[in-house]
Amino acid sequence: MRSSVLAAAAALSSAAVGANLPTIEAVGNKFFDKNGKQFFMKGIAYQLTPDDPLVDTDQCKLDAALMKTLGANTIRVYHVDSSSDHDGCMAAFADAGIYVTIDMDTFHTYILPENTSWNKSQLDEYNKVMDAFHNYDNLLGLYVGNEIIAQANQSLAAPFIKAAARDTKAYRDAKGYRKIPIGYSAADIAELRPMLQDYLTCGGNASENVDFFGLNSYEWCDPATYQTSGYQTLQVNASDFPVPIFFSETGCNVPGPRLFADQAAIFGPDMVKSWSGAIIYEWIQEANHYGLISYGPKVDPTVTGPNIDGGFTRKGSPTPVSPDFENLKTQWKAISPTGVARSDYDVKSVSTRECPKSTSGGWLVDGNVAVPTLGATLTGSSYSKVPSATGASDAAQPTESKKNAVSGSNEIAGMAAGLVGVMMIFTFWL
Ligand SMILES: *[C@@H]1O[C@H](CO)[C@@H](O)[C@H](O)[C@H]1NC(C)=O
Ligand SMILES: *[C@@H]1O[C@H](CO)[C@@H](O)[C@H](O)[C@H]1NC(C)=O
């Protein structure tokens, strides 16, 4: 009797965490599941509600079931609430064979390209997201940010991306969590992209580097080819990359309808050895017209309700948007890369990247710039090239840290060398 109660309880609790998908880790420039099989993402960006779509189990079940017929094996969620219960949704996706990637930032903890900071309150909030999700076997990866550098003149934020990766990875390891891949999702800015992806993986200390690089790229607008789309250039820079690289957003909708012909290229002979797949932007139809499904006809945008916002219903039975949904399904159905088995994979075949020098084209981080310490801030303005520690942001700091504040100007000498007309104030709180 007692044992059958326990067995029933065990069955219930394993039902709550869903089917056990094999966990995934990053090795060299590939993802492998724990059975040694290479993993390629066929992903969907999923954000029905701004704060957290992974709290509505019934909705997740409906969406996961349709995503399964589409051929998806991954979703990307941009914001979650670490204090909510995600068991039902994570199980719904696991049961459909779908892994989850999550951005750890919230609207309040973003690393911003202006008034850039990486401080303990941000780290604590990121870590809470990791705490909330680390135990799900279908958690594939975590992002320290999405398009923190959004314009060509914002490259000085790059060292803060490494700082966030360093500290969240250190937390992961200190807690004894599995090696959940932790990386970054970048905007596709031609003047910065090759330098940014190299900087985030250079310097020879893996503890300070990203575990993967995601690229949000809308370069391929159907009809296009590998040569005409720009993917050929992306491939040059991705070849033998030190860590997995994938499209963390893709799916240009101009002029539309979308054929998703880029999927055949990404998983085809030119790219498949370098890339780990793609996440299509996005599941729900919204004003931007990137949706693969809708939950009902467009409504008057002035109408608001519990499940209606911005002129779109955000809950219910998902209905494919035609012909995009079927076009993607057809593409994915034709693609089943096997890649390489982990036992046959020589991790030393990947390159190491040089830390790029600053360029006149806009990359301002010169060489192997020291990764800022926790508590650092960066303020850019347009008239002085001399870094100075004026303590301008002291006022915002609690007294306890303030008295220990020291100038970090030495640490950024390398960065300052690449600057003309930019003043930076770095303040380190030790
Ligand atoms: C930490 O950074 C966040 C996000 O930029 C900011 O809102 C907050 O004020 C900072 N906290 C401290 C103590 O500097
Ligand atoms: C940056 O900080 C300045 C001064 O504190 C403030 O006026 C400005 O609004 C901030 N900018 C952003 C984008 O937060």
Ligand SMILES: *[C@@H]1O[C@H](CO)[C@@H](O)[C@H](O)[C@H]1NC(C)=O
């Ligand atoms: C950065 O570039 C944007 C867009 O080109 C521009 O609006 C902005 O003024 C620039 N910022 C600085 C500090 O030069």
Ligand SMILES: *[C@@H]1O[C@H](CO)[C@@H](O)[C@H](O)[C@H]1NC(C)=O
């Ligand atoms: C690598 O980086 C970590 C985190 O910053 C640091 O603790 C460690 O000492 C570094 N290792 C080397 C060999 O510099």
Ligand SMILES: *[C@@H]1O[C@H](CO)[C@@H](O)[C@H](O)[C@H]1NC(C)=O
């Ligand atoms: C990136 O690719 C471009 C275009 O093919 C090439 O000119 C450039 O040297 C590459 N940069 C790096 C850092 O690999």
